[in-house]
Amino acid sequence: MALGVTPHAPVWGPVSDAELNSPQADAVAHTSGPLLVFAGAGSGKTRVITYRIANLVACARVPPHRILAVTFTNKAAGEMRDRLGRLLGDELARELWVGTFHATSAKLLRRHGEALGLPKNFVIYDTDDQKAVVNRALRALDLDEKRYPPRQCLARIHKEKQELRGPDEMEDGDPWIVKIYRAYDEQLRAANAVDFEDLIGLMVRLLEENPAGAGDALRRRFDYLLVDEFQDTNAAQYRFLKAFVRDHRNLCVVGDDDQSIYRWRGADVRNIRGFKHDFPDAHVVKLEQNYRSTARIVRAALGVIERSRERVPKDLWTANAAGAPIDLVATRDERDEAAHVVATIQEARARGVDPKEIAVFYRVHAQSRVIEEVLRAANVPYQIVGGTKFYERAEIKNALAYLRVLTNPASDVDLLRVINTPARGIGATSLERLVAFADAERVSLSTALGQLAEPRGVGAARAKAVGLGTAAGKLASFHEMMAGLRAKVGAERPSDLLGEVLERTGYLIALRAENTAESEARLENLAELKSSLFDYEQEAAAAGEPASLEGYLERVSLQSDVDGMKDASRVTLMTVHGAKGLEFELVLLTGMEQDMFPYRGMNPSGDHEVEEERRLAYVAITRARSRLVITHADTRQIFGTTRLGGPSPFLAEMPADTVAVKATAGRSASAVGRFIDRDDAYGQARRPWQHPQATARHAPAAPAVEPGERYVDREFFADSGSGAEEGGVGLHRGARVVHAQFGEGEVRSVVQASEPAVVVAFPGRGEKKILARFLRPA
DNA sequence: GATTGTGAGGTTTTT
DNA sequence: CCTCACAATC
Numbered sequence: 171m172a173l174g175v176t177p178h179a180p181v182w183g184p185v186s187d188a189e190l191n192s193p194q195a196d197a198v199a200h201t202s203g204p205l206l207v208f209a210g211a212g213s214g215k216t217r218v219i220t221y222r223i224a225n226l227v228a229c230a231r232v233p234p235h236r237i238l239a240v241t242f243t244n245k246a247a248g249e250m251r252d253r254l255g256r257l258l259g260d261e262l263a264r265e266l267w268v269g270t271f272h273a274t275s276a277k278l279l280r281r282h283g284e285a286l287g288l289p290k291n292f293v294i295y296d297t298d299d300q301k302a303v304v305n306r307a308l309r310a311l312d313l314d315e316k317r318y319p320p321r322q323c324l325a326r327i328h329k330e331k332q333e334l335r336g337p338d339e340m341e342d343g344d345p346w347i348v349k350i351y352r353a354y355d356e357q358l359r360a361a362n363a364v365d366f367e368d369l370i371g372l373m374v375r376l377l378e379e380n381p382a383g384a385g386d387a388l389r390r391r392f393d394y395l396l397v398d399e400f401q402d403t404n405a406a407q408y409r410f411l412k413a414f415v416r417d418h419r420n421l422c423v424v425g426d427d428d429q430s431i432y433r434w435r436g437a438d439v440r441n442i443r444g445f446k447h448d449f450p451d452a453h454v455v456k457l458e459q460n461y462r463s464t465a466r467i468v469r470a471a472l473g474v475i476e477r478s479r480e481r482v483p484k485d486l487w488t489a490n491a492a493g494a495p496i497d498l499v500a501t502r503d504e505r506d507e508a509a510h511v512v513a514t515i516q517e518a519r520a521r522g523v524d525p526k527e528i529a530v531f532y533r534v535h536a537q538s539r540v541i542e543e544v545l546r547a548a549n550v551p552y553q554i555v556g557g558t559k560f561y562e563r564a565e566i567k568n569a570l571a572y573l574r575v576l577t578n579p580a581s582d583v584d585l586l587r588v589i590n591t592p593a594r595g596i597g598a599t600s601l602e603r604l605v606a607f608a609d610a611e612r613v614s615l616s617t618a619l620g621q622l623a624e625p626r627g628v629g630a631a632r633a634k635a636v637g638l639g640t641a642a643g644k645l646a647s648f649h650e651m652m653a654g655l656r657a658k659v660g661a662e663r664p665s666d667l668l669g670e671v672l673e674r675t676g677y678l679i680a681l682r683a684e685n686t687a688e689s690e691a692r693l694e695n696l697a698e699l700k701s702s703l704f705d706y707e708q709e710a711a712a713a714g715e716p717a718s719l720e721g722y723l724e725r726v727s728l729q730s731d732v733d734g735m736k737d738a739s740r741v742t743l744m745t746v747h748g749a750k751g752l753e754f755e756l757v758l759l760t761g762m763e764q765d766m767f768p769y770r771g772m773n774p775s776g777d778h779e780v781e782e783e784r785r786l787a788y789v790a791i792t793r794a795r796s797r798l799v800i801t802h803a804d805t806r807q808i809f810g811t812t813r814l815g816g817p818s819p820f821l822a823e824m825p826a827d828t829v830a831v832k833a834t835a836g837r838s839a840s841a842v843g844r845f846i847d848r849d850d851a852y853g854q855a856r857r858p859w860q861h862p863q864a865t866a867r868h869a870p871a872a873p874a875v876e877p878g879e880r881y882v883d884r885e886f887f888a889d890s891g892s893g894a895e896e897g898g899v900g901l902h903r904g905a906r907v908v909h910a911q912f913g914e915g916e917v918r919s920v921v922q923a924s925e926p927a928v929v930v931a932f933p934g935r936g937e938k939k940i941l942a943r944f945l946r947p948a
Numbered sequence: 949g950a951t952t953g954t955g956a957g958g959t960t961t962t963t
Numbered sequence: 964c965c966t967c968a969c970a971a972t973c
Contacts, residue, residue, distance in 0.1 A: 242963085243963080244963095270963065271963075272963050273963090297962090315968095319957095319958090321958085366962090366963055367963095369963090370963095431961080432961080432962080432963095434960075434961065434962090435961080435962060435963075533960075533961080534959090534960050534961075535960085535961085536959080536960090536964080536965095539964095556961095556962085590949095593949085593950070595949070595950095596949090597949045597950075598949080599949080600949090727963095728963065729963090730962070730963060731962070731963095745960085745961060745962095746961080747960085747961045747962070748961090748962090769960060769961080771959075771960065782961095786961085807964095808959095808964085809958090809959055809964055809965085810959090810964040810965085811964090
């Protein structure tokens, strides 16, 4: 394939010509000025980045500590460091700066943040903490949380921050939002706390405003910046990069606009698409040869992504063998689907595939439970990535809150979390008064506590004055206890400190006293936390660094879902988002249905997001090396209701000869299956996305019949008739129907019952479950 | 002041 | 289906 790129011989010893193809070598050999690498799925992107870094160090003699590589997850950072260790030796690799935007920023802010008035002991507030801050802001402003849902307020604030707009630059019709934003920021600052966006925003301020020369100092740190997954950077991150490389412009960005899937998090695909505009002299390299997947998988993926609008032209190809057809399996419901998934996994294992080479993907976490249950029943080892995280469990959050408020007494959110945990008689009324007192004095809650606990009756008098007479003793003893513990921070190993905290605060005693299965589990989790702290200390010792409590807390705050992924011999369950950057021998992509993928939450309109969903599907497909099995279910119980879904529109875009259309044995025999066939809700559901070519190109597939399955001779992509009405009702989601008593309404979902039934939303009357025969079309 | 129960509301994807 | 806020009760 002609690539239009002059091949450079690698200028560097350890890498032989054979190890890199010509565009790869071109990118690796580039050593000065801006470089943009479009890296198609499976095109050896990580190889290029690591080799380029190795080349800079070994050949261009750049000291490793002057290179900053930004990755998307901590796990990716660790892997990159490992690979570089193999290329350069651990000694040199350890000196490199490799990390996420957030982790790197946190690290740099600890050293330079004081120029902006950010103390070294700042804490990072997670979403829960942030919500607590918004709630407090709402209360301070006397606003109704029904009118200003904290979640939405936060989303609004974060959107502003991602674009680097403060409350004063905010444009919003509602002045209260601005006030909330301002109060939120003030509270964070008062608590010596930052949110995720602040980590980036504060770095940009340091770099651009150069307080106390901190920006210049930062800029002098690095000679080269490399960014992976550049398509998923947001405006603030891009500005961070531009500010950093202002003087030398040695910025290498690597990414694939086809794999941009984090728009909802502020990512702007225009950063990569328009990179040439900001850096007109950028050298552009396209990596287009896929080494990962079979030709069928690559062509199927292309079928989906080629219908994307505005993509940078790319020509992904592979020299790999055609491989097996992709199974497109119709299933009856999510249980039937899960059963098929497990059967496929068992079959693969029987053929000798290592479970760690198998992954099950889904669009939303809520889909994981059924699959998990069936896997457990079948004794298949598995791990779930993401979902409810270890660190989000109440007991873990409590323990961490103790540790955080010990390192940073100003952190009110943490103090409020632990002041009455375990119960020590400091109730809502007392807290309300304490908060009021602290607000009036404009001090943190810890400081307020200190003032109320002052000796010789001064504090007691004050406490009485603000209505805290009876609680004063309890507050004082809590304060004393914390002061005692705080004296040990830094003097003891973090893991020992945790043990002491849990003992002295009475948390362990309280849990032991509970003596329930649940409290047992909590105790075990706390033991787990302690061992994770211990691991951290061991790691730090191995790296020759001090094991600071702050360091551990920071790591916990910035931990990502995939970071927790173990390399054990287990099947991996994760969302498609979590799968970015990974690859597996066998991928089972589940829930490929209308409304699930592309996912439409509650609002039926808006094909605005379809572009991103399309890219998400592309990412999912291209994770598979040899075998891809895609399933969809006729009905799916999710979020407490039953949804009806025809196959995802994306399936019809995969070329006919890349797929084998199948159905599980349970599916067509089911009542629901028959019902859907007969009523042709299936056909109705797929009409809007049907491409003219899709029908034409889908010659009847002749798939092999798998054991335990019956091939159903039914081309479900063929347009099986235009009429969707049988018995007078088109029973698909969104259909308008009329009921004799309730009037006109809209079908919300199909319900599994003895006969066809649906949930219908009637204006002003809410949703009702109604048998289909009582309805007629509107 | 703590504990328990009830109801309502909201449900994507995550550093 | 889950979480969270609040009310009722001890």
